[in-house]
Amino acid sequence: MSKVYYIPARVSKWSYKHSVVGMFSAAINELPFKDYFAKEDYVAVKIHLGNYGSYRTIRPVFVRKLNDMLKGLGAKPFVTESVRVKGLDLLEMAAWNGYTAESLGAPLIVADGIFGADGVTVPCDEPIKHVDICSAIYHAQGMLVLSHTKGHIQSGFGGALKNLGMGCLVPKSRGHLHFQTDTEFVFDRNLCSECLQCVEICPLNASSFNDDGDWVKDEEACWNCGRCARVCQTGALKVSINQSEFNFGLAAATKSVIDTFKKNKIFYVNFMHEIQPECDCMPAADVPVVQDQGILFSDDPVAIDMASLDMINKAEVIKDSLAGERGKTSEALLNLHGSDPYSHILNSEKLGLGSTKYELINLQ
Ligand code: SF4
Numbered sequence: 001m002s003k004v005y006y007i008p009a010r011v012s013k014w015s016y017k018h019s020v021v022g023m024f025s026a027a028i029n030e031l032p033f034k035d036y037f038a039k040e041d042y043v044a045v046k047i048h049l050g051n052y053g054s055y056r057t058i059r060p061v062f063v064r065k066l067n068d069m070l071k072g073l074g075a076k077p078f079v080t081e082s083v084r085v086k087g088l089d090l091l092e093m094a095a096w097n098g099y100t101a102e103s104l105g106a107p108l109i110v111a112d113g114i115f116g117a118d119g120v121t122v123p124c125d126e127p128i129k130h131v132d133i134c135s136a137i138y139h140a141q142g143m144l145v146l147s148h149t150k151g152h153i154q155s156g157f158g159g160a161l162k163n164l165g166m167g168c169l170v171p172k173s174r175g176h177l178h179f180q181t182d183t184e185f186v187f188d189r190n191l192c193s194e195c196l197q198c199v200e201i202c203p204l205n206a207s208s209f210n211d212d213g214d215w216v217k218d219e220e221a222c223w224n225c226g227r228c229a230r231v232c233q234t235g236a237l238k239v240s241i242n243q244s245e246f247n248f249g250l251a252a253a254t255k256s257v258i259d260t261f262k263k264n265k266i267f268y269v270n271f272m273h274e275i276q277p278e279c280d281c282m283p284a285a286d287v288p289v290v291q292d293q294g295i296l297f298s299d300d301p302v303a304i305d306m307a308s309l310d311m312i313n314k315a316e317v318i319k320d321s322l323a324g325e326r327g328k329t330s331e332a333l334l335n336l337h338g339s340d341p342y343s344h345i346l347n348s349e350k351l352g353l354g355s356t357k358y359e360l361i362n363l364q
């Protein structure tokens, strides 16, 4: 049974020591990070930097505390994310959300280069065959995976495993997880309201309308992220993704990422704050579906995600949220987009990445 440590989100006394930041500080001093990260290790602190309107992400103060702890061990941390928009824009967006080398206490580096092309090809289980892992992550000796837990249109739940299996791949490899078999984007002009959201959301200007008024995409430039179809609210632009294929591919890619590290060189922290229904890469953040739960720590990505999801499903649904609106109760709360949030976790367990059985240890 894997150990998952946690600190609660509720504050019992009005003092720094009892604040979440104070409890977090005490927790990271108590946890055995020295068994994972050695002097001179380059440690990739993997994070999601949000988007211009998606501000419900991990606060820089927590990242800085972790970087200070790593530097105290003599390690060399750097904060990193793979590109979702081209790298220079990603850094601009990061600064917009308060993430800079100064606020984080460590350099902020684009993991796969400014064009998302710096990857190292490694083998992956069938049917994926191979994936390109961001070079800055591939070459690091250790990794601290910081995940803001939330819903996700494809995997149902976004936590540590998704942060590895999608977040550590270059964009083309990520796109391949979505569309493993040939999938057509289908446009129906009769349903189109000409809102242009599908054009505005594309990070590569690959989504547009031709002179005849038909939606077209630039196949050369496109990363196959699927966002253009995801934001279409009228059903005019659709793409079907095979969920079970995707969820297995995600677990297989996660395994490939973990396999590039030596044993006991990765540690996971799940931030269960502002648990909103969609991914932090979307252009806006909706209100949380449940109240803040706290912060979880583990060296097992399967256990920490399972524990996070179980906590979410046990929590009271916030009535005035997407989950409340859709009449969700506690069971599979994050199944908001028709995708089973447990599927990639169970697939990851089958591939030997960890255990869904865990012991929850309250550090307070
Ligand atoms: S799938 Fe759509 S949004 Fe994504 S890169 Fe391609 S055209 Fe742009």
Ligand code: SF4
Pocket: 191, 192, 193, 194, 195, 196, 197, 198, 199, 215, 231, 232, 233, 234, 235, 236, 237
């Ligand atoms: S998002 Fe949908 S409705 Fe809006 S312009 Fe694109 S295809 Fe048309």
